[in-house]
Amino acid sequence: MLIKDALKEENGSYILEKLLKKDKAWLFLNDTLKVPKEYFKIQEKVKSGYPIEYIFEEVWFYGDIFYIKEGVLIPRxxxxxxxxxxxxxxxxxxxxxxxxxxxxxxxxxxxxxxxxxxxxxxxxxxxxxxxxxxxxxxxxxxxxxxxxxxxxxxxxxxxxxxxxxxxxxxxxxxxxxxxxxxxxxxxxxxxxxxxxxxxxxxxxxxxxxxxxxxxxxxxxxxxxxxxxxxxxxxxxxxxxxxxxxxxxxxxxxxxxxxxxxx
Ligand SMILES: C[S@@+](CC[C@H](N)C(=O)[O-])C[C@H]1O[C@@H](n2cnc3c(N)ncnc32)[C@H](O)[C@@H]1O
Incomplete structure (x- = not known):
């Protein structure tokens, strides 16, 4: 799968930003590259109902970023x-x-x-x-x-x-x-x-x-x-x-x- 196709998927951009440690602009400029293998594993986990916040152990709240891990409520x-x-x-x-x-x-x-x-x-x-x-x-x-x-x-x-x-x-x-x-x-x-x-x-x-x-x-x-x-x-x-x-x-x-x- 190419980056440009992944960007059309739910959470696609966020997952790629985290995996590749690049920002959105970089993804758009390089959208003909292939996505890494881990991308599919993560999408599968998220689609099965596992909270994405637990995968990357982070959550946004009140304009700030916080650490989170499985077993603790994800702030809403x-x-x-x-x-x-x-x-x-x-x-x-x-x-x-x-x-x-x-x-x-x-x-x-x-x-x-x-x-x-x-x-x-x-x-x-x-x-x-x-x-x-x-x-x-x-x-x-x-x-x-x-x-x-x-x-x-x-x-x-x-x-x-x-x-x-x-x-x-x-x-x-x-x-x-x-x-x-x-x-x-x-x-x-x-x-x-x-x-x-x-x-x-x-x-x-x-x-x-x-x-x-x-x-x-x-x-x-x-x-x-x-x-x-x-x-x-x-x-x-x-x-x-x-x-x-x-x-x-x-x-x-x-x-x-x-x-x-x-
Ligand atoms: C709805 S969560 C709220 C977490 C956080 N304040 C937030 O807004 O994201 C409720 C929290 O209450 C804690 N809790 C449940 N019963 C409790 C009790 N009797 N005394 C203290 N904490 C309790 C749970 O462990 C959980 O972390």
């Missing part, structure tokens, strides 16, 4: 809105702290937890774009190993903890927890169940996070949820002294909730 574009909301909230609290006329109940730098950190992308982007001190937690050793590697790659200082959810008071808690219904079909067999499933309605862990945040007196909580979970979660949140607001992605679908406890 959907989560970028959660990062955006978290950065917006943290920055507004930081601005309030700088404005002497404005009374702030917070100590600075703010303390933020990214609970269920996975590959660490949320924690790292928050650390990059705010002055907060960031703690990241996960139950999975594989996830924590990848997250630590990513923090090093991006030169960000983050405190990692292996624990069930979180165990301390902070100013802001952010989480993209497992929130998928148990009956749901996973997109592939290579990402871990631990990253997806949250019980029959998917909200078991989300509810545990909310109760724990209340017990630990955490005021600000931002959680990613599924587009169909707004009603169930509203009924649950109405039991507590809090204000909450759901936020949507660019496609207009519910992607998360921002909660302020009284």
């Amino acid at each position: 574009d959907d989560t970028e809105i959660v990062v955006e909301k978290a950065i917006e909230l943290i920055k507004s609290l930081e601005e309030m702290g700088q404005n002497r006329k404005c009374k702030s109940n917070y100590n600075f730098p703010l303390k933020v937890i990214d609970c269920c950190t996975g590959s660490g992308v949320i924690a790292i982007e928050i650390a990059k774009h705010t002055n907060a001190k960031v703690i990241a937690t996960d139950l999975s050793d594989a996830a924590l190993e990848v997250a630590k590697k990513n923090a090093k790659l991006h030169n960000m200082e983050i405190e990692f903890k292996k624990c069930d959810l979180f165990n301390e008071n902070v100013d802001v808690l952010v989480a993209n927890p497992p929130y998928v219904e148990t009956s749901w079909q996973k997109p592939n067999d290579f990402e871990p169940d631990l990253a997806f499933f949250g019980g029959d309605d998917g909200l078991d862990i989300v509810k545990r996070i909310i109760k724990k945040a209340i017990n630990l007196k955490i005021k600000n909580v931002i959680i990613e949820i599924g587009y169909n979970q707004k009603e169930t979660l509203s009924r649950f949140l109405n039991n507590f002294d809090c204000k909450y607001q759901f936020f949507k992605d660019l496609g207009g679908r519910i992607r998360g909730v921002e909660i302020l406890f009284g």
